[in-house]
Amino acid sequence: MSAELAALYAHVDKNERHYIDKLAEVVAIPSVSSDAAYRPKVVEMGQWLESEMQRLGIDTKQHLPGTHVMDGQTLDLPPIILGTLGTDPAKKTMLVYGHYDVQPALESDGWNSDPFTLTELDDGRLVGRGSTDDKGPVIGWLWVVEAHQKLGLELPVNLLFCFEGMEENGSEGLDELIIQEAKGYFKAADAVCISDNYWLGTSKPCVTYGLRGISYFTATVHGPAWDLHSGVFGGTVHEPMTDLVQLMAKLVKPDGTILIPGIMDNVAPVTDAELDIYTKLDFDLADLELSTGSKTLVYDGDKTKTLMHRWRFPSLSLHGIEGAFYAPGSKTVIPAKVTGKFSLRTVPNQTPDEIAAKVKSYLESEFAKLGSKNTLSVEALHGGKAWVADIDHWNYRAGTKAIEKVFGVTPDMTREGGSIPVTLTFQDALGKSVLLLPMGRSNDGAHSVNEKIDKTNYIEGIKLLATYLHEIAASTEA
Helix, strand or coil, X not given: CCHHHHHHHHHHHHCHHHHHHHHHHHHCCCCECCCHHHHHHHHHHHHHHHHHHHHCCCEEEEECCCEEEECCEEEECCCEEEEEECCCCCCCEEEEEEECCECCCCHHHCCCCCCCCCEECCCCEEECCXXXXXXXXXXXXXXXXXHHHHHCCCCCCEEEEEEECCHHHCCCCHHHHHHHXXXXXXXXXXXXXXXXXXXXXXXXXXXXXXXXXXXXXXXXXXXXXXXXXXXXXXXXXXXXXXXXXXXXXXXXXXXXXXXXXXXXXCCCCCCHHHHHHXXXXXXXXHHHHHHHCCCCCCCCCCHHHHHHHHHCCCEEEEEEEECCCCCCCCCCEECCEEEEEEEEEECCCCCHHHHHHHHHHHHHHHHHHHCCCCEXXXXXXXXXXXXXXXXXXXXHHHHHHHHHHHHCCCCEEEEECCCXXXXXXXXXXXXXXXXXXXXXXXXXXXXXXXXXEEHHHHHHHHHHHHHHHHHHHHCCCC
8 A cells, every 4th residue: 555545545544524424414415305394405415515615726617507396386406516636738637526415304204313413323323315326425525625735645646526406306408518518617527426326235345337327207087176075076087096006916926027018118128248247246135135124036046136136137117106185194085196206227228218108008098998087197307317337447447446445345336226317327328437436335225224334334435435536546558
């Protein structure tokens, strides 16, 4: 290990408390992008980031993407925070991306503590909304810059920053900015790094080269002009809830089989070489069961099938029904309008337009078969394509070497089941390699209750990001 890295590692260890306190600061800002009531908090979080970046000498600017309509309100989209640190033509220039918005969270959802108060547990878990997705990794980049400055070390690369506040709500405005600035602000980037995903398991780091896409839908059934008393009107009207439940049951089987005709048409067949990658992965199904808190795996005992259906085959999940009675107690109401929410995780060769057309056609056809006098409307809310990268690029070799130095193991090469649509946009618009370099573990519970990042992952993750930049600088490949 070089003297510079040894000094950096020692500095990071010494400043553990500082980093945790700063994580607590950002967790305390409830930057929920999907709820209009929290939009000022999303903006506050963006301002916090920009202030910290400016403190570190990063040249920042806010890009204001415009407005959008949500929950019946016209809202300003949160600022995209851009930053530049260094313009030395002799150095590589790395673009790092992250997001500062979070998923909704209420303590009543099942959290063991206030989701917006970072809770340190005796086993090293740092629990709080956004701790791992994605505030911990985002501010980790800042601590890399700070550590170099505190030690009087020169950063080995130039850095471009792109931090958005709408990732959890469709990344509105970001694609347009990237395409618009591909030959401008982003032109200098030699490669891109994103730390917004997770290890395959709980003990071995990984480098991620693929993500599924997403297509999110609502299916709304309209019936009576207002809610009705089931004792007075039950059995005499077509009920929207009955129609919707029938439709949602026709989307997917209990074993995960998607029932929409043609949905698998463009999915590439599994090759022998690909199958070999999966069989060699270091993964224990017990870790996945631990992450779910249950023994409910579809492909129990089959690691390869489980990972393939998590990563490289599409899936369909039902998320909820808006307008239905769900509070404690009993209420004998017939809802006048109900909206079912569901999404498909898609794979390479599938496009949002193709998926939307097939979903709408199928649901409209199945609704017609019900013979109902109610009306159906199907809406595709947002969609993003799947993404796969070239693992032989120098960007991936640098990530691999960095993990080997920090953790002492060669990482697994993995894909992920989640979606970060901006990866494909960066790759296509800039024509540059995009690397996913995760900080958190598979059981962090992103999007779930009691989201956490382990203290060791957070602290060692800061070292990893720093080492990665040094490995990039050491690469002689252009």
